[in-house]
Amino acid sequence: MGQQLVGILLNAAMHRGVPRLRTGQESLSNYEEAAAVYGLVPCFLRLDEIDTDSGFSAAYIKETQGYRRAIIPTPTVIHNRAIYHQNSSGMKRLLRHGPRVFNAWNRYGKDEIHTLLRKSAELRDFLPATALGLSGLKLMMERFPDLILKPCRGSIGKGVMRLIHRNAGNWTWIYYSARSRHWVSVPVSIDALPRALRSHLVSVPYLVQERIPLAVIGRRPFDLRVTVQRGWGGEWQITGMFAKVAAPGGFVSNIARGGEALRSNVALEKAFPGETAAHLRMSVGTLGLAVARWLEQGLPELADVGLDIGIAANGRLFFIECNGRDQRYGFRKAGLAETWKDSYRRPMGYARFLLENGRP
Template sequence: MISRVEHDGRPIVAILTMHDTEHTFRGNRQNFQEIIKAGKDMGFMVYVVTVRDLKLNSPTVKGYFLNQDQSWEQRTCPLPQVIYNRIPYREDEALPWVRRKIKEVQRHPRIDIYNPHFFNKRQLFAWLSQSKLTKKWAPLTKRMKGFSTLAVMIRQKPYLYLKPEEGKAGQGIMRVRYQKHKSLPYRIQIQNDKNSTTYKAASLERLWNRVHQETKGSSYLIQQGIELAQVHGRSFDLRILVQKNESAQWAVTGVGARMAGVKSITTHVPRGGSIEDPEKLLPVVFGQERTDAILSEVRKAAVHIARQIEKSSGQVHGEMSMDLGIDSEGVLWFFEANSRPMKFDEPLIRKKSLERIFHYSDYLIKQQR
């Protein structure tokens, strides 16, 4: 017998994920625990619900509550007022019945959902190019349609990145360089788990054979490579969290830095990168005064980019994380945005991020009234 939770007047937020035959539901449980604790401390009722158990035509749903001993218990809960979408994988979200359910939620008169969909990398750059303001931060990016795209791009930019359109955490990224004075002028560096492997080729056709072998028919983007600022020979970029605040305005929650591993071509921590403090890294390269100006521009750019993405997507979003790079000249570049940010490890950013989830939820619930 599943116990029933009565609605005691508190605002209700449900964390949406997928069911799992082995573990009842999918997702980062520690993250869910921290979200639930933060919500509870702020006066919210919070539980986890799977897409399968979310029955919108019923006044109640079966949700997972967190007990005092950190165990999970399924109970009958009142229908949520806000759904915080944390479906973890693109392939889950792409399932027709999951997409139908999200559409149903979006049409529901008494429920708000934020972060309805994952972003597609190619679409992000198309959206940014629709605004003169945000266009300047986007590197030249094209869809890779075959050998000809690579040939055209490498003539324009001798340093390129190849990125999977639906990639995650740096998987499948490759770096290509053309150095005409070398005997084997074409080089491709392929990202492995924490290292990378470099192949050299005499001709672009030879290089393309390798690219074709690696991409195996997946959709890829070709992007202008940016010579990022470096400290001790390791490049770094900035990871920014933007969220809507209590008045539904985009605001920067925090700025972190990620430094590439010694043999890695990306700054992702699972691939050997490290978490750094931008306030300490940037002055080493640019000095303190220039650092202050750069960080001020980063914060303004992140808010403009978030607004532009939301406007162009036609969907309501509550948060996104972004990767922005600073090149060796101090110029700002946009690389990536995620509609379902991974948790930030910096304690102050993490604390504020959890509070903002519920500040914005509170705003949505008040609008419903």
């Protein structure tokens, strides 16, 4: 295999940090090692420095003295690690001019993903009961005693709230206060919801879901992050999974909100008997593959996702959400360094596959 360029598309802030090796949770060394396995040379791009008219781009490429900025022919295969909605004019323009960009669109609304999965007879039973917005909230409060409210386009747990029924129309509203930097509990009535709560639900689209009675470790609920990627050969594969355990007293498992990353087998064996734990782990992997394969039919160029899958205390599986730009560092935090590296290798294998075989 001869060496060829593969593009890694970053957002502007991360791209600026490349020459100083300051790219947050994105590992440049992992990209270099993973690309080398497949005879590829990674070049780090930003969208506004790709000239679709000339076919050339400015990019950072590693040399002996570090990363330097160079003008190169735009790579024919690019892995998108920035965030773009389907209405991005810049991404649409890039795609019209020929490069194969996988995971080109990677910011999908939770409502959009839920709607796609509802169309699958196989997968809809894994979805929690769901409604939208303020009108949906009132209906859900009449059906379920414990609710999770999530902004349709939120990430890393931002804006997530909870409503818990106490008695005869009285509820507790739990939300994170950015001002005080801690969780706040407020008593509310179903007949007189606070203006602040109603404002949240009408200012941006919100998903309202029954709260899944997740399995717990020491009274701390957890779910599993399942990384599903296409690699060499173009087929979906499970790269790995780890458990995200909520902070003590918390109800969101996001690591960015104080959650803890654990090896999935360790978490499952703490919550379930050994044989059951092993069976559940296999079932979670099977569900992750089924979800990715179904979503691929409705989401163009999907190739790299992180799926959150919950397990109720009775062992029932639930799909929670899809992350179009998987934050892979949880593997490292869970002590799974080799799996963390695999999460970089697999997309580079897919890039090589596309270079040699074109569209699958």
